[in-house]
Amino acid sequence: xxxxxxxxxxxxxxxxxxxxxELAGKGLDVAVVDEQAGPGGQIYxxxxxxxxxxxxxxxxxxxxxxxxxxxxxxxxVDYFPQxxxxxxxxxGAVYFSRNGVSQQLRAxxxxxxxxxxxxxxxxxxxxxxxxxxxxxxxxxxKDSGLVPSQSLVIAGSGPFVWLxxxxxxxxxxxxxxxxDTAPLKQVFPALxxxxxxxxxxxxxxxxxxxIGEVYLAARKKRVPIYRNVTELQAQGAEKLERVSAxxxxxxxxxxxxxxxxxxxxxxNTALFRQVGCSHRWDPVQRYWHPEVRGEGQTxxxxxxxxxxxxxxxxxxxxxxxxxxxxxxxxxEMRRLSTVEYDEQLTPVRKQLDRxxxxxxxxxxxxxxxxDLFALDDETVVCRCEGVSAGRVRELVRQGLTDHxxxxxxxxxxxxxxxxxxxxxxVLELISEVSGMNPANTRQHRLRxxxxxxxxxxxxxxxxxxxxES
Amino acid sequence: MHNWxxxxxxxxxxxxxxxxxxxxxxxxxxKGRSVIIFEKDIPGRHASGNNSGGVRAQGRDLxxxxxxxxxxxxxxxxxxxxxSDCGFYVSPRLRLAESDAEMExxxxxxxxxxxxxxxxxxxxxRDEVFRMSPHVAQxxxxxxxxxxxxxxxxxxxxxxxxxxxxxxxxxxxxxxxVIDARATSSGFRVRTGSGKDYEGELLVNSTGAWAGRxxxxxxxxxxxxxxxxxxxxxxRVPGIMNGTSLGxxxxxxxxxxxxxGSIVVGGGYRSPLDLEKEKIWVxxxxxxxxxxxxxEIVPRLRDAQMIRCWTAFEGSIKDKVPIAGAxxxxxxxxxxxxFSAHGFQLAPIMGRVMSQVILGKQPELPLEDFRPDRFxxxx
Numbered sequence: 001x002x003x004x005x006x007x008x009x010x011x012x013x014x015x016x017x018x019x020x021x022e023l024a025g026k027g028l029d030v031a032v033v034d035e036q037a038g039p040g041g042q043i044y045x046x047x048x049x050x051x052x053x054x055x056x057x058x059x060x061x062x063x064x065x066x067x068x069x070x071x072x073x074x075x076x077v078d079y080f081p082q083x084x085x086x087x088x089x090x091x092g093a094v095y096f097s098r099n100g101v102s103q104q105l106r107a108x109x110x111x112x113x114x115x116x117x118x119x120x121x122x123x124x125x126x127x128x129x130x131x132x133x134x135x136x137x138x139x140x141x142k143d144s145g146l147v148p149s150q151s152l153v154i155a156g157s158g159p160f161v162w163l164x165x166x167x168x169x170x171x172x173x174x175x176x177x178x179x180d181t182a183p184l185k186q187v188f189p190a191l192x193x194x195x196x197x198x199x200x201x202x203x204x205x206x207x208x209x210x211i212g213e214v215y216l217a218a219r220k221k222r223v224p225i226y227r228n229v230t231e232l233q234a235q236g237a238e239k240l241e242r243v244s245a246x247x248x249x250x251x252x253x254x255x256x257x258x259x260x261x262x263x264x265x266x267x268n269t270a271l272f273r274q275v276g277c278s279h280r281w282d283p284v285q286r287y288w289h290p291e292v293r294g295e296g297q298t299x300x301x302x303x304x305x306x307x308x309x310x311x312x313x314x315x316x317x318x319x320x321x322x323x324x325x326x327x328x329x330x331x332e333m334r335r336l337s338t339v340e341y342d343e344q345l346t347p348v349r350k351q352l353d354r355x356x357x358x359x360x361x362x363x364x365x366x367x368x369x370x371d372l373f374a375l376d377d378e379t380v381v382c383r384c385e386g387v388s389a390g391r392v393r394e395l396v397r398q399g400l401t402d403h404x405x406x407x408x409x410x411x412x413x414x415x416x417x418x419x420x421x422x423x424x425x426v427l428e429l430i431s432e433v434s435g436m437n438p439a440n441t442r443q444h445r446l447r448x449x450x451x452x453x454x455x456x457x458x459x460x461x462x463x464x465x466x467x468e469s
Numbered sequence: 470m471h472n473w474x475x476x477x478x479x480x481x482x483x484x485x486x487x488x489x490x491x492x493x494x495x496x497x498x499x500k501g502r503s504v505i506i507f508e509k510d511i512p513g514r515h516a517s518g519n520n521s522g523g524v525r526a527q528g529r530d531l532x533x534x535x536x537x538x539x540x541x542x543x544x545x546x547x548x549x550x551x552x553s554d555c556g557f558y559v560s561p562r563l564r565l566a567e568s569d570a571e572m573e574x575x576x577x578x579x580x581x582x583x584x585x586x587x588x589x590x591x592x593x594x595r596d597e598v599f600r601m602s603p604h605v606a607q608x609x610x611x612x613x614x615x616x617x618x619x620x621x622x623x624x625x626x627x628x629x630x631x632x633x634x635x636x637x638x639x640x641x642x643x644x645x646x647v648i649d650a651r652a653t654s655s656g657f658r659v660r661t662g663s664g665k666d667y668e669g670e671l672l673v674n675s676t677g678a679w680a681g682r683x684x685x686x687x688x689x690x691x692x693x694x695x696x697x698x699x700x701x702x703x704x705r706v707p708g709i710m711n712g713t714s715l716g717x718x719x720x721x722x723x724x725x726x727x728x729x730g731s732i733v734v735g736g737g738y739r740s741p742l743d744l745e746k747e748k749i750w751v752x753x754x755x756x757x758x759x760x761x762x763x764x765e766i767v768p769r770l771r772d773a774q775m776i777r778c779w780t781a782f783e784g785s786i787k788d789k790v791p792i793a794g795a796x797x798x799x800x801x802x803x804x805x806x807x808f809s810a811h812g813f814q815l816a817p818i819m820g821r822v823m824s825q826v827i828l829g830k831q832p833e834l835p836l837e838d839f840r841p842d843r844f845x846x847x848x
Contacts, residue, residue, distance in 0.1 A: 087753055095753050102757065276748070400628075402511075408518060408624030411729075416704055416776045448751050452704060452774035458760035459771075461753070 001462075002078065005029045007109040007329055008094050009077075010085050010271065013041020014065065014315045015307025016113030017072035018322030024075040026330040031078040031105055033085055033096055039069050041115055042135065043315045045142040048073075054145050057167050061315070062142075068319060086449030088112070088275045090300050097453055102461035108302060109329050112275075113322065116308035117268040118160075119287070120421045121261070121372055124233040127383045130240025134164040134262035147173050152258035153243045155232055157182035158366040160262045162210050169217040176254040178218060179229040179245055181263070183369045190364035197361035204358060226252065230371070234259055264366055265312050270420060273446040275303055281439035284360075285312070286368050287424065288443055296325035304329065313359055320352035373428035381429070382422040384415020392426055396433035403427060403444040416452050419444050479503040479640070481827065482659050482669035484647050484683060487517035489805045489812065490675035491630035491639075492820025493827070495551075498637035500828060505667060506639055507659065509646035513627030516677055517813070519781035520623045521700045521735040523725055524814045526589050527562045527615035528716060530790050532838035534587060536818050539834065541589075541617060543817035550817075552636075553629035556622030560726050563593070563601050564613040564716040565766065571718040575613040590615050602713040604769045618714065620725050620733075623813060630816070650686050652799055671827055673803045678744065678782035680792075680806035689798040691841055692787065693807040697742040697749040697780040698735065701756055704774040705730035709767060722762045732773070734759055737810075740780045751778045785809040788843075793819060794826055794836035803827050804841055 009020045012034035023030045032039075040047045044065030055063050072079075083098040092106045118133045125131065134156065140146050151174040154165050165178050197204055218225050226247035235242040243254045269279065272290040278299035279288040289311050296304040306325040307318035324345060331341040375381065377390030387410055395406045403413060403426050412426060413419030419426070423444040431438050481497050483490045486508025494504045512518070524544055526537040547555045566572040579592045591614050598605060598612045635641055642661070649660040656670040676683040678695040707730035715724040716736070723736035738755040742748065756778055764771050786792065786807040796802035805823050808815065818834070825832045 087751070089750055091750075102753070104753075405511075405513065405518070405624055405628075408513075409622065409628070414777070416774065418777060447777045447779045448753065449775060449778065452776045454771070455703070455760045455764055455773050455775060456771040458753075458757050458775055459764050461757035461760075 003105055005031045005078070005105065005107040006333060007031075007111060008033065008092075008105055008107040009111045009113055010034075010088065010094065011041065011113035011115055011307070011309070012036065012039040012072075012079070012081070013113055013115045013307060013318065014043060014068060015115070015318035015322035016041065016111070017068055018319040019111050019113065019306050019326045020077045021072045021075045022323050022326030023329060024077045026326070026335040028330060028333060028335060031080060031107070033080045033083045033094060033105070035082065035084050037081055039072050039079070039081075040065055042139065044069060045139055050142060051145060054142065057170055058142070065315070084451050085271065086451050086453050088271055088303075090276060090302055092302050095449075097457045100457055100460060102453060102457050104462070109304065109333075110302055111296070111304045111306055111325055111329070112271050112309055113305075113307045113318075114268045114271050114309035115318070116265045116312050117420075118262055119264045119266045119368065120424060121263040122375060122379050122381050122389070122422070122425050124376060124379055125235055125240070126261070127380055128234050128236050128240045129238070130236070130257050131234045131259045131261065134160050134260045137260050138164055138167070141167065147171050148258050150174065150258060151176045151256050152260060153177050153179060153254050153256050154260045155179035155181060155229065155243070155245065156262035157369070158262060158264040159207060159210070159362070160265065162214050164260060164262070165214045166210060166217070169214065169221060169223065175218075175221070175223045176256050177252065178214070178223060178225045179232065179247070179252070180225065180227045181229045181232065181369065182366060184228055186365060186367060186369065189367075190361055193360035193364050197358040199357040200354065226250075263372060264368060265308070266424070267309050267312055269309065270418070270446055270450045272298070272305070272309065273443065274448055274450050276300065277303060279443055282311070283439070284363050284367050286428075286438070294324075295328035296321060297328075313356060317352055317355040320348050320355065323348045324352065373425055373432070375425065375429070381425045382412035382415065382419075384417050384421070385411040387412035387422075389425070389429060392429045393433050396430050401430050401434045401436055402442045403430065404442060406430075407444070413444060418446050418450065477666065478668045479505040480669065481505075481671045481673060482507070482657060482667060483673040483675060484650065484659065485675035485677055485679070485806075486512040486631060486641055486643065487515060487675060487677055488513075488627050488630050488816040489517070489677075489808070489819055490673065491627070491634045492816045493673055493675065493805060493823045494634045494639040495630065495637055496820050496824030497827060498634065498639045500824065502828075504634075504639040505669065506634065506641045507645050507647050507661065508641060508643050511643040512631035512641065513624050516781045516783045516810070517816075518624040518627040519779060520698075520810070520813050521723070521725060521733050522556075522620045522623050522813070523714070523723065523735070523811075524557060524619045524621050525562055525615070525811070526814065527613070527618055528564060529811070531581070531585070532790050533815065534582070534585070535834050536815055536822070538587065538589060540815050540818035543821075544619070544621070544814070547629070551629040551633040553625060555626040555629055557619055558621075558728055559617065559619040560712055560714045561601060561614055561616045562618035562714045562716060563598065564718055565598065565605060565609050566611045566613075566718050567608060568719070569610060572611045574718055575611065578613060589617060602711055602715060604709050604711075604767050605715070606766055606768055609766075620714065620727065621813075626813075647683070650683070652687065652801070656801055671801045671803065673805065673823070673827065675805050677784045677806060680784045680804070684804065687796075687799055687802055689796045689802060689841065691792055691804065691807065692844055693784045693792065694786075695742060695744045696783050696785040696810065697740040698783055698810045699738045699740045699751055699755055699778060699780045700733060700735045701759065701775050701778040702727070702734065703732045703770070704776050706732065706770065706773045709769055709773075715766065717762070717766065720762055722759060722766065724763065724767070732770070734763065742782065744782065747782070749780045749782070751780060783808070783810045791815075791839050792841045793823065793839040794841070797840065797842040
């Protein structure tokens with residue numbers, strides 16, 4: 001089996017496949033390693049296998065991906081689907097498991113297109129079976145066309161809440177209520193960013209139209225929508241039985257067995273943290289993101305980022321970022337002259353800029369609200385190890401302000417997910433108790449493997465035979 | 470109480486705030502000495518807080534055994550001495566023999582220890598092996614058990630030692646790198662990264678992986694080099710280890726049975742490192758080697774998951790025993806370093822013995838075998 005390439009792209013979402021297709025088009029030897037069964041990432045998940053009915057519900061935001069996926073499929077890329085990357089290294093090595101065997105590939109250029117994930121936010125009862133994310137629901141539908149037949153509640157803030165509501169309303173799923181947790185007052189700080197947004201009125205109108213349509217459809221089906229919702233709780237003994245919340249003075253209770261939540265989208269930085277890229281704290285969206293320069297360069301010369309893994313800007317932007325990074329690598333590998341590079345870069349750069357105009361407004365409008373992590377002491381923060389918010393606060397009061405050390409003592413973030421679910425909350429707790437700006441804390445480190453590997457898989461490793469010459 | 474404000478002076482300056490430096494500082498402070506510890510990061514950042522947590526007397530070099538035996542007693546006293554149990558619990562350590570030839574090695578080992586008057590390692594037959602660890606592979610023929618060995622939480626231990634040192638009046642400067650250290654007419658002068666100078670009568674080198682470089686600065690270069698032992702931990706597989714930790718006789722592997730049901734894997738696998746940049750790269754090939762042996766020794770671990778690997782900088786020496794005691798070249802300088810990735814268990818006793826030497830007393834255990842100039846003599 002071939003082991004070395006000019007570039008390895010990790011992730012087959014819009015940025016990964018756009019990047020790989022472009023690289024292959026320039027004559028570079030490219031491998032794409034991805035966890036899913038087919039190309040498309042989360043946004044275009046199962047796009048080549050989905051039915052006409054699914055595509056109709058999911059709309060053009062989904063079907064727009066077909067062209068991209070088809071171009072990728074007919075390119076000369078070596079594609080490794082169903083391959084779980086568990087470690088990457090600065091020297092260009094990528095380790096992954098496929099069909100029960102660990103393997104290694106190498107390239108002088110790694111493009112990490114790890115995409116985004118939903119912001120994990122603990123709240124009372126969030127670990128109960130029956131509580132799932134809007135993204136999880138969306139994936140289930142894209143994969144299988146399945147939706148719940150029992151009544152459910154949708155709660156959270158951000159465009160994803162409205163998008164999933166629109167789909168579920170169209171599919172006649174019985175919805176007990178839609179709970180919008182975005183504080184209305186966040187409109188005001190967001191208005192500071194409105195100058196960029198008005199350059200893309202079409203984009204803004206699309207958002208307004210989406211929310212308007214959800215309101216109309218909800219009214220028609222008598223689904224109540226509550227704004228400014230707080231105190232969300234999932235209740236039940238073994239599984240979800242009830243959702244309670246507050247809307248103004250009104251106490252809400254719904255007897256449902258499914259709750260869909262979403263509190264926004266953040267970059268999936270696990271691999272960047274493991275490989276050792278420098279990160280920055282974004283004070284508006286309150287997440288760490290890898291430092292990235294104009295063409296996707298990171299603090300490590302062999303590692304590039306394209307797509308939402310660097311900063312969340314959406315699928316279209318991801319695609320353009322993937323192209324730009326590919327052009328840059330092709331230039332560096334002398335497959336493009338500077339003139340050709342400039343010629344080809346300019347139009348893509350323009351497209352990307354157009355996509356980015358409204359983002360500061362959207363980011364400010366849907367910034368995590370102030371009390372998002374105002375957790376009760378009893379709320380479980382680390383679900384792998386069952387560590388409560390109170391226990392974390394206790395250690396911060398003792399003077400520990402480094403998640404890595406807190407973890408080594410009370411195990412929060414030490415389980416199989418390695419803090420993917422708890423590190424945002426632990427950081428907010430550290431900041432809350434110590435008064436430290438998160439930007440000044442030591443970022444939670446991620447050790448290899450970033451995803452569990454079975455010992456048998458590891459024992460079966462084909463890592464040894466290196467063909468370096 | 471010491472007035473630290475402008476004085477910038479102490480009886481003893483300790484460089485390195487790991488568990489060795491803190492253990493030594495605690496004992497000195499308890500004898501009334503003023504102590505400053507300089508720590509370039511924070512206590513517990515490196516090997517002290519990130520080792521595999523083995524509190525092991527088994528399998529030690531003969532020269533270390535008196536120290537390990539005495540230290541083991543001190544691990545039971547931590548609630549009293551440092552205000553925390555350090556997460557310590559007993560997990561008997563069983564060294565397996567995979568062949569009759571290996572069994573002979575173990576029998577010899579026990580005899581050697583018995584002749585020296587120690588009885589902490591006991592040869593056990595196959596039945597006892599399977600009683601202690603029911604899921605080991607059928608080819609195992611016997612073992613050597615150390616029933617009193619255990620495991621502890623390294624970060625908790627490091628923090629408990631640092632907090633105790635501070636309670637006893639030791640001043641710990643975290644985030645303070647020593648960039649220069651030299652002997653003066655009245656003792657030592659240490660300069661920190663921010664350009665401040667500190668003076669002390671005596672100086673202790675407990676700089677772990679950085680001991681080679683630091684000792685050179687003082688004109689007493691030690692043959693300590695940095696290594697990065699690599700460990701991994703599995704998901705929870707309760708019931709498989711039966712609380713017994715395992716080692717091997719002929720191959721590299723250490724399996725520690727953590728209380729929550731996961732297994733910490735160590736045993737001498739190493740990763741490439743860059744001490745200057747303070748970077749370590751976990752080498753998956755090494756982990757694959759460990760995994761291969763693991764599934765051979767405990768076949769039921771086949772389905773266990775490796776969920777995390779980690780490493781830390783350790784100071785190592787070629788004969789794998791530490792350097793501890795007074796410098797043979799610079800008067801007033803003391804070393805306690807080079808524990809070669811097995812210093813964690815020894816820290817309590819080392820702090821006590823070092824404080825005795827530093828105060829000019831006869832140490833309760835002789836440090837002769839750990840002399841810094843032992844390699845020069847043999848040349």
